[in-house]
Amino acid sequence: MGRLHNLLLLLVCFFSTLLLAQVMSAAAGMxxxxxxxxxxxxxxxxxxxxxxxxxxxxxxxxxxxxxxGRVPIDLVMVLDVDVESVSLEPVKKAMKFAIQQLSDKDSIAIFGPSMSREVIPKFMSIHGSRRVAEKKVDELEGRRIAGPARSSLDEALKMLEEQPASSSDGRAKFIVLVTDGEDITRFNSGMPEWFTAALAKYPVHAFGLGASHDAAALRLIAQRSHGTYSFLDDGNVDKVASALALCLGGLKSVxxxxxxxxxxxxxxxxxxxxxxxxxxxxxxxxxxxxxxxxxxxxxxxxxxxxxxxxxxxxxxxxxxxxxxxxxxxxxxxxxxxxxxxxxxxxxxxxxxxxxxxxxxxxxxxxxxxxxxPSAIVVNQIFQFSVLKMFDTFIDKEILHRTPVTGWNDVDVDDLGRKLLARWEELVLEHQFWVGLDLGSLDGEITAVANSLSKQYIVGTAYIFSWMSSYKMQRPTAMGSPANVVGVFVTLEVHLTLQVAITLPESGGDEGECHECEYTCEKQLPPAPPLLEASGHDGSSYRLNAAYEGVVSLDDINQFMIKIYQGMVKANNLKQCQPRAVA
Missing domain, CATH: 2.60.40.3670 (Immunoglobulin-like)
Structure with missing residues (x-):
């Protein structure tokens, strides 16, 4: 059933993409x-x-x-997960999902925890090796001995630095770091010069799992590498694949x-x-x-x-x-x-x-x-003012606290109130700006403050992830893959996330396709119609029950809206303004 669900969703996505391609190609010749x-x-x-x-x-x-088409990529995945605190199965499932999303022109390297067996220490082309890469994922081991997660990232950066300069021609290189580690505080100070220089060359998209990960360290890694920082709270650590989809949707559409x-x-x-x-x-x-x-x-x-x-x-x-x-x-x-x-x-x-x-x-x-003043410029200026206010708040109220000084004495309710007070002050300072529209900011910042009021560690991770999203203008998972800043979600990210959501719960091979199996796959039955008649006269229709739980009417409506917008643009249509009544 998992394979059928994946197939049905991909058929709908493929159909929608084809329609969108037809209308958009008329709007843009090149x-x-x-x-x-x-x-x-x-x-x-x-x-x-x-x-x-x-x-x-x-x-x-x-x-x-x-x-x-798109630019081929070289993807390095670094995983450092403690088997005692986080199950490896969702992580392996996410890794296989990432491999399935790559094209034949892409390559992948995988590094496990320090002192564990090698996985894929050098770039391996996906073409003809997809199954090999997935089997290597099955051999992944968790962290059994306490050690710095930075060691794995060190090895990944050293491997990238050893690549010939010509290997970057017409390609993009990225690192995805997934960890639940606590012992990575060395990132906060004393980075070696070579490490800092290498980090600036390769964007690191960091994913923290559970409440135990060092959010401040991962935030710093993402900032210095011009990557993003996401996290999953304790209630969502099994949704690694969906969190990665928010990143992979962009990486596979460069x-x-x-x-x-x-x-x-x-x-x-x-x-x-x-x-x-x-x-x-x-x-x-x-x-x-x-x-x-x-x-x-x-x-x-x-x-x-x-x-x-x-x-x-x-x-x-x-x-x-x-x-x-x-x-x-x-x-x-x-x-x-x-x-x-x-x-x-x-x-x-x-x-x-x-x-x-x-x-x-x-x-x-x-x-x-x-x-x-132009309203669109006014609102972008205000958005950067909000980010500056958050930077000041983070520096004064969060970053000066360490595990040594202690988190237990933090009044989380007071921190949440302080953040809301700063926000309200900023809004009052700009209340007379012509054209200012707070949009979704008020609700988002209230949610950040509420998260901070509930639990300090989770709240700080929430703030860091929200800031990472706005500063890089890309989606990040803020505790859950469902909690993102929607304005930064592209069509490719949305489609990739929908595929990740429908992955089989077992994490096994069900629904997985390998290039070597396509020729021996039995003929599939024809896909059922998306809509079926619901009345005797055939004038009314309803969504086919076969698609329930896979495609919603809201998904269809959203696709049709994009198709309609493309048709309007392709035909150079403009909305007529109503005439003023004399």
Missing amino acids: AAVKVSTTPIFSKIPRAQTTKDFQVLLRIEAPPLVDLK AAVGARVVLKAASGSGVRIDRISSGDYASSVSQVDGGASGEIVIGALYAGEVKSFVVHLYVPAAPPALRTVEGVCCDQQQLLVASLDGQLYTSGGVDVDDAAAPVDLVVERPNAAVLV
Whole structure:
């Protein structure tokens, strides 16, 4: 039955993806990353000097159906689980699920706990070796002797560093770390120089299992490697596969590698880049040219992802005669040029050319103007203000506490109240901002504070995971795979998660498919119809009972909404605004 459920779900996903591909292909002749800039004000009075002129910078990757493929990946999985505290079966099940999700062009390496037998210490191509990799997973051993989890990660990083430079051409490398370990506090201080340098090259997506894992250490690893941090609480440690799906959905849909946003102030304008708000993505402003240039390093960009940053500019008063620039009118001024460098995947492979054409930021410079802020820019600025407030709270209220100073004396109710008080103060400070919309933030932050009020250790893991999601603008599991920031879930992540949810409970071979078995598989019966008539006249229908528990009407509705949106975009349709009544 597990195999039938998986097949039915995959058929629905495949059917929906095909329909989406058809309507989206008409909307985009050639896939490309879209770069756009939106100024806080579309006009700046000519004589006005603005010391902090905010610009929203958005990077939008094309959907996977437009790319007709994706960048191959080299995945390293590091597992360090204590057999006395966590069952290995859900972890092995998740490992096999990850192997099944990889394509033939991908490769995998697996490291178990230190002092255990080797698993796959070097990269092994998935092509023709999927079953071998799964059998190696069956040989995985748990941690039986107390030791630092860092040893396994050390070995993984050393292996990656030994790879020839050419092995990274047109490929993306990632590390997935799954641990329940307590004894990894060495991450918090005294990292060797080589370790820190290597960590910055390879994103580590860290998953903490249960209340005993060191959330602060895993958060630090994720931050320094520009990866993500997720955790599963004690009630959800058996849902490792679903938690990994939130990450795997992105890893197996990489659209570009080496993505880097290049910013240049318009020549002769006197404009300079002051700073860049980019979350946990590395950004810099050149001091050599006085702030005339800057960059944001994204690295791997997943299909369907949208990245939002805020660039802060110093804009001087405009000269009497504005500099003539092609495509810019006499009362307009060019302030900034943004472009994206990197290797974008196309149907023929990885293209080494620029991933997106340069985009000019142009504003009007009239003698006088009524300034109306852009709501989308206002809300992105506020979001970064929230993250800054959380960073301050974490530094003052959480990180100074260690197992030595003790957690038992922490008043968790007081910490939760403090966080809510800081949030309410921030909202009051910005209550008069035109266009501000709190959206889901109020509910999310209330949930974070409530978690902190219930239990300090779980609450801090919740805060770290929520912050990781917003700073990397990617989904993370916050105690449970069902608890995610929905705005960062792409279509590929959603589909991967749905497949993970339907995995057999046994964790055995039921429902698993191997490339060597396809030719000897018996012919499957035809799939039952999705809808069946429910009335005698055939005018009404209902969901076929065979799909109950596999596909819900809500899933179908969501797919149809995406298909409809694609059709609207493909036909270049616009919503007409109602005419005003005289």
